[in-house]
Amino acid sequence: MNETFEFNARNMATYNEYLTRYDDVESALLPVLHLAQEQNGWLPEHVINYISGLMNIPAIKIKEVISFYDMFYDVPVARNVVHVCTNITCSMFGGREIYQGLLKHFDTGYLTPTRDGRISLQKMECLGACEIAPCMRVNNDFVGNLDLTSAIQKLEELP
Amino acid sequence: MTEKVNLTWNGKAIQAEKGSNLLKAALDNGIEVAHYCYHAGLSVAGVCRMCMVEQDGVPRPFPSCNATCGEGMVVRNDTPKIKSAVETTLQFHLLNHPLDCPVCDQAGECGLQDYYMKHGVYDSQMIDKKVHKEKVQDIGKNVMLDAERCILCSRCTRFTEEVTKTNELGILNRGDHAEITVNEQLKNDYAQNLVDICPVGALTSKDFRFKQRVWFLEEVQTTCIGCETGCAVKVSENKNGAFRVKPIYDHDVNGHWMCDDGRNIYKHVSSPTRLASATENINGLFVPADELAIQATLKGKKAKYILSTGLTVGEYANFFKAIKGSKAEVALYTLPNLGVEFDGLLKRGDKNPNLRGAKAAFEAAGFDHTQAALDKMLGSIASSDAVFVVVPEILYNEDHFNTLIKKVEKAGTRIALTPGETLGTLRSFNYLLPVPSFLEKNGEILNYQGAARTLRAGLSYGETSKDVSYYGKWVNV
């Protein structure tokens, strides 16, 4: 694979703005990875190498960071990422059954994009919205008080 | 200069530099403290949790590697509390560790084995599935990685980050899925140190792998002759030869490390192609010859000597003492520089192990050690001459040396004294004589700092002479 990546003009401007926020380049790594993932969907080797060159951070350090955080992806993910909470309160109200039910309904596995490339499901620990348990995050938004039917319905609406 | 403080460790009074590392103070004073992640040459990680101590007046146990020495400290790691903590922590270390000691090269010098004998809990309650990771990976530079054996002490990642600054290694993932990973391949020139600092069998040397069990090896402490740095090293050997070279801590010269090139300096010593006895070239066929007979043949010829920079101070002295009063001409062959002058760590481009010793000896004896003097000698070689060439023990650049050999061909009799491999180009010589390698002689060499570095004769080489006056006996022929 000879894929290339570079920030588009808007994200390059954002990148430069990020650098002004910190007293060293390294500190901007998390925001920069969020930005790159926003543009590319996930963080494959060639994106890592681009950022490594751009920020002068060793590639292995970037790989360490990506592998450490649940929300950075070193595997391809679908255009909609759905976090399903399976921590205590959500599990009390069927969070795990919803996660399993969604996997079955969309015939997929952990993070694996559905065949139409629409949805990646990710089992997550507490999302910090226990008052609306069981809950999930659809892209950047919380959706709560779910059952399997309403969860499927919500996700089927996704583009 | 530095202030000393008195402290007590397990009731033993010890002294240490104020503010120095508490664990190191114990280790330096012969107190045994189990530890995996601490290494004096690296930053403190404090993650293996084996060196925990209790201190009078401090409520909670803490890792001694993250503490500094202060006056009057009273520290113990032999309390029931610490002993039981170390015992269970060791159990945690072993939880996902494979039981492949019988096929592991680290066996015999493994931190896990060592401490298990002392602190082990022998009734394993682990009946659960172990976490599996990648086992045999060639990560480059003759280093093999077994991620399952790794206890994630992070010494290796700290080494590539802090010492070589090449950042090839990292630890990916969280929790018990954490795993040492190489970015592409190792690319630094100090990679074998990774094998040394790995406390378990996760990083092993491809060169040493499966060759020997460590308990069949003995060590001789000597000096690396790979370049003018003169790192302190130990060579592991037995009656079958030498098997590996490891660095010894030397504050003033090499610290904790040595370069990968130095790891190979032993290889010629027990090489099957190494010259074992004096040999005469009879029409291209090299046959064993008697040294005395060779000496007789050379009698009356005008002797010219081209010495290498690899003799010890003592050898030079004996040589010049022996030729004193003779009409012998002497010049010095200096190895050409290779690579950068200094790589910022240990490796130097000047590959002459005892250039300073050679120069001093030449000057003291009134001989010219310069290239010009060598060129002059080479320019005036005649068929009546007997030319002795001491072959450098390690030749990084054979071509350069071969140019010299070509020029020597004009001489009537050509004698090579070689401590190393029998080179193809030596076919043009009339006589080949074995001389001791660095592992077969006692003496001193002067490194780049002009500091005397010790060479020690190995334990098990009887085949060649250890007589430092060896070079001298070819004089006055």
Next chain:
Amino acid sequence: MKDVANYKDYALLSYHHIPGVHNLEIFERAGGYEMMKACFLKDPEAIKEEVKNSGLRGRGGAGFPTGVKWGFFSKDRNAKKYLLCNADESEPGTFKDRYLMEKNPHILIEGMIISAWALGTQKGYIYIRGEFYQQAVILERALKEAYAKGYLGKNIMGKGFDFDLYVHRGAGAYICGEETGMISSLEGKKGQPKLKPPFPAIKGYRGLPTMVNNVESLAAVPWIMRMGAAAYKQWGTEKSPGTKLFSISGDVNKPGVIEVPLSTTLKEIIEIHCGGMRNGNALKAVIPGGSSAPVFNAEDSYSVKMDYEDVAAKGSMLGSGAIIVLDETRNMGDVLKWTLEFYHHESCGQCTPCREGTGWLESVFKRRDTGKSQKSDIALLDKTAASMRGQTICALADAAAMPTQGMIKVFREELEQYVTTTGKK
């Protein structure tokens, strides 16, 4: 007794009922940023003293007195220092900071400006967990407004004081809520906690003095300054003064965030503020301070006062104030299983006892899935958990061990029964 979760009545949430209070203009109309302006007329040391006198205890979970922590900080106003707001809120069951920030971001910003002035920090970051994307957007917008007003940036209020404040998003790792893990993460590294000493107040972010405080602690600062330490201390107890946000979830009729004085009884919280038990079921147990806190049985739950000392006296901890209510239909084995999976997933992997221990606790407890379990596994679990405590750089190992041991202490028989019945896949 008040019968609703009490917006307006106390402090932190008293603006939450005002529509649009996340807009600076509306916030100011309600009296916002007044304390900031007033504080700029005060000596920074006096502000620190007031906070110290208030007895405010860190609201992130450890409960260390904020004023004392501030006292460890460098007093050299010219030295480069950082103020870091811990908005990583990821202790399971906790969502109070999210609720506070999303409705009223300016109270946090005001609190941080006052704290920065008191501490002499020139730069600050709000480290917010990655999952709180919209909350980060809300904060960014609020920061923009504050900058436009000249409350942030150079020469604030003409005092010659500079303070820049930014939002920094995490990316999904519980351990970043630990203050040195957060610092590592902010430095662009894995969020692995750092060895202490040195403490962040001395050597923190980028090796420079860094003050890390929880959202709720910082948001309390304007209120402490407004009403004065003495008045603030009228709420709560001597050792647990002030009001506290509680996140309540589980088997209650009205889960959510409430603000009540510390030492309010858990019974009152459940029955009055949360509308009682769901479906009229009987209470079985409560996890009183987030998933790390040892569980209470019904009896202790109904007798405990929610302050640091009483919760501790009954063998648990107030933690982040995350109350998870469990009714009679709940199986404690399930709860422990979910808890153990969580800590296994979140261990950062540095320290051996935690890295290996969290995984093993889960494996041992789930032996029922492979038919290898026996009653004595619970004893092994207890012993293993005990041996993880106090052995690691940060408190995650303890946070996994404490609820395990707590659960065993209170519900041993139920757990023994749980592990010896075959688990469903």
